[in-house]
Amino acid sequence: MAVAEKQALSWSEYLALERSGETKHELVGGVAYAMAGGEPEHARLSLAMGAELRAMLRGRGCRVYGSDLKVRVPASGNCYYPDVSVVCGPLHVDPDDATVVTNPSLLVEVLSPSTERFDRGDKFADYRALPTLRHYVLVSAGRRRIEHYRRNGDGTWTLTVAESGDVVGLADFGGALSVDAVYDG
Numbered sequence: 001m002a003v004a005e006k007q008a009l010s011w012s013e014y015l016a017l018e019r020s021g022e023t024k025h026e027l028v029g030g031v032a033y034a035m036a037g038g039e040p041e042h043a044r045l046s047l048a049m050g051a052e053l054r055a056m057l058r059g060r061g062c063r064v065y066g067s068d069l070k071v072r073v074p075a076s077g078n079c080y081y082p083d084v085s086v087v088c089g090p091l092h093v094d095p096d097d098a099t100v101v102t103n104p105s106l107l108v109e110v111l112s113p114s115t116e117r118f119d120r121g122d123k124f125a126d127y128r129a130l131p132t133l134r135h136y137v138l139v140s141a142g143r144r145r146i147e148h149y150r151r152n153g154d155g156t157w158t159l160t161v162a163e164s165g166d167v168v169g170l171a172d173f174g175g176a177l178s179v180d181a182v183y184d185g
Contacts, residue, residue, distance in 0.1 A: 011077060015097050018070075027079040028122075035081060038112070041141045045110045046083040048182045049139060053086060053106070056175040062088040062105065070100045071107065075129040083139075084108035092132075106135040106173075111142075124149070128157070134172065144183045 008030035009017065017025060017032055025032040038046070046067060054064040065085040072079045072094050079100060086106035094100035107127060109119040119138060127133055128151075136149040136157075144164040149157045162168045164183075167176040 011096060014079065024068075024081055026081060027077070029078070036114075038110075039141070042083075042110045042112055044185070045139050045141060045182065046108070048185075049108050049110070049137070049177075050084045052177050052182055053084065053108075056170070056177065057086065057173060060088070060174060062086050062173070063091070065101075070097075071104055071130075072100045072102050073126050073129050074102055076126050078126050080123065080126075082107045083110045084137075086135075102130070103132040104130060105132055106137065106170075107133060108137045108139060110139045135170065137168070139182065144179055146177070146179055146182065 009027065009032055010030075011027075014025070014027045014032055024035040026035060027033075050064050050066055057064060063086070065087070067081050067083050069081070069085050070079050071082055071085055074094075082104070084107070085101065085104045087101060087103060088105040089103075091101060092103035094102055109115075109123070111119055124136060127136055134151045138147040138149075140146070146162045146168050148160045148162065148168045148170075150160070151157055160168065162177075162179050164179055166179050168179065169176045
């Protein structure tokens with residue numbers, strides 16, 4: 001991530017920055033980071049995950065969104081553009097900006113060399129503060145591997161790793177994702 005602004009931004013200043021140009025920014029710790037364009041494989045895997053999730057969730061009261069949807073973590077004030085977001089039930093938006101969602105059920109990040117450490121570490125720690133988040137899915141761009149973190153009833157998280165030939169079980173959504181279907185093509 002490249003730093004767009006070095007001084008700390010307020011939420012309203014960040015929203016103004018977002019409205020002022022074509023560049024998307026994530027807000028982390030009061031600093032706006034410009035989002036770089038993705039590699040072709042990253043874009044392909046994001047779309048494949050979204051398509052597979054949309055097919056699985058059709059008729060279940062959930063909506064699947066691509067990487068243009070902003071997700072805010074109210075507890076930290078940080079705001080991100082996940083590669084894929086799923087919201088089930090009513091959409092809860094930020095009171096200051098109706099384009100910012102605060103209640104995702106599932107988030108997907110496609111890992112790239114420049115963001116993998118952040119996606120696994122600080123970003124996932126921040127996402128865990130979202131009370132509605134039940135699933136966090138990391139998709140490897142380098143090999144057929146999907147990591148699925150599921151929130152348990154006691155608030156702990158369980159990791160399941162799926163590779164070629166495996167499926168990622170999403171029982172509370174009524175289905176599973178085939179690793180090979182996501183990577184096909």
